[in-house]
Amino acid sequence: MPYRPSLRQLEYVVALAECGHFGKAARRCHVSQPTLSVQISGVEEGLGVQLFERTPSAVLLTPIGERFLHGARLTLAALNDLMDAVADDASSLGGLVKIGTPPSFGPYFLPTFLPPIHRTYPALKVHILEDRPAAIETAVAEGVLDCGIGPTCESPGLTAMTIGDEQLYLGVPADHRLATIPAVRVADLRGEHLLALGSGNRLLENVRHLAGASGAVIVDDYEGTSLDAIRQMISIGMGCSLFPELYARAEFRQSDDVKLISIEDWRETRAIDLYFRDNSGRKRLFETLADEARRAASALGLRDASSSDGDDS
Secondary structure, three states: OOOOOOHHHHHHHHHHHHHOOHHHHHHHHOOOHHHHHHHHHHHHHHHOOOOEEEOOOOEEEOHHHHHHHHHHHHHHHHHHHHHHHHHOOOOOOOEEEEEEEOOOOHHHHHHHHHHHHHHHOOOEEEEEEEOOHHHHHHHHHOOOOOEEEEEOOOOOOEEEEEEEEEOEEEEEEOOOOOOOOOEEOHHHHOOOEEOOEOOOOHHHHHHHHHHHHHOOEEOOOOOEOOHHHHHHHHHOOOOEEEEEHHHHHHHOOOOOOEEEEEEOOOOOEEEEEEEEEOOOOOHHHHHHHHHHHHHHHHHOOOEOHHHOOOOEO
16 A cells, blocks of 8 residues: 555644744644654655755745645545534534635624624634635635635635625726716726736736726736725825725725725626635535625625626626
8 A cells, every 4th residue: 555644744744834844833733843853754755755845944845745735735624524514513603613804805894794693603713814815715725714705706616605796996096087076987997097906816807807898007017915005006196996895985085085986887896705615514604604794794785696787706
């Protein structure tokens, strides 16, 4: 029989990859550093490959180590899903759920979403991680996170349940030629400069769609790291951009030097999904969370996605 590392050894590999340091990984796994080092070396010897490159300052994954790490995470996630399925109790939600959400959405949605869940299911512990949507989808697929909630998820291997739609608004400088108009048409944006968030953010796709429809030009030499940064760039006349509904409501004021405008003949919206691994044993938990999320979306005035007739991105 070919060599097969144990599940505990897979945990050691994942810990070392994520910590980048033998001592930190050993503490995380509650073993001595020599024990972890011996086990990692045993895996490498058994496989006949080098998973990690040891340097004086750090421990780095080799290319084959990256591939092995991906498989190790999937294996551990599958085991967790199996145990969750065995332990699942529909009458009482408990345990820990790790949820990923992007900073362009989570801070404006979670204060309405989480308190009712805590009141109804006090035994359920919720940990939140903020990151770019693409990074969250990868983390969910690999079992680092249990589920994600944010813009449309279309990644293979993940089940997505739509909870609502956010409107998208155009932000322009206060002294812009369009700033005094409550609504513009797509044709009015021809030649305008559009700012966008960097890769891995779904709003980048929305901005690209608007540029394609209107003849506007995306500013190639600037990638925003946050919507706040984009807003500041617009305030000094560097271009225009799109802002999602919940962020716009929370962050914009009438006196701001950035004005929000509707685009009356462009119906693209931002669908919001709750998503998890297809083979997760906690499907009933995520269905419950999706129901709670839909109630929160309704309370916040988001559109019911099932009644939306626009493109969701």
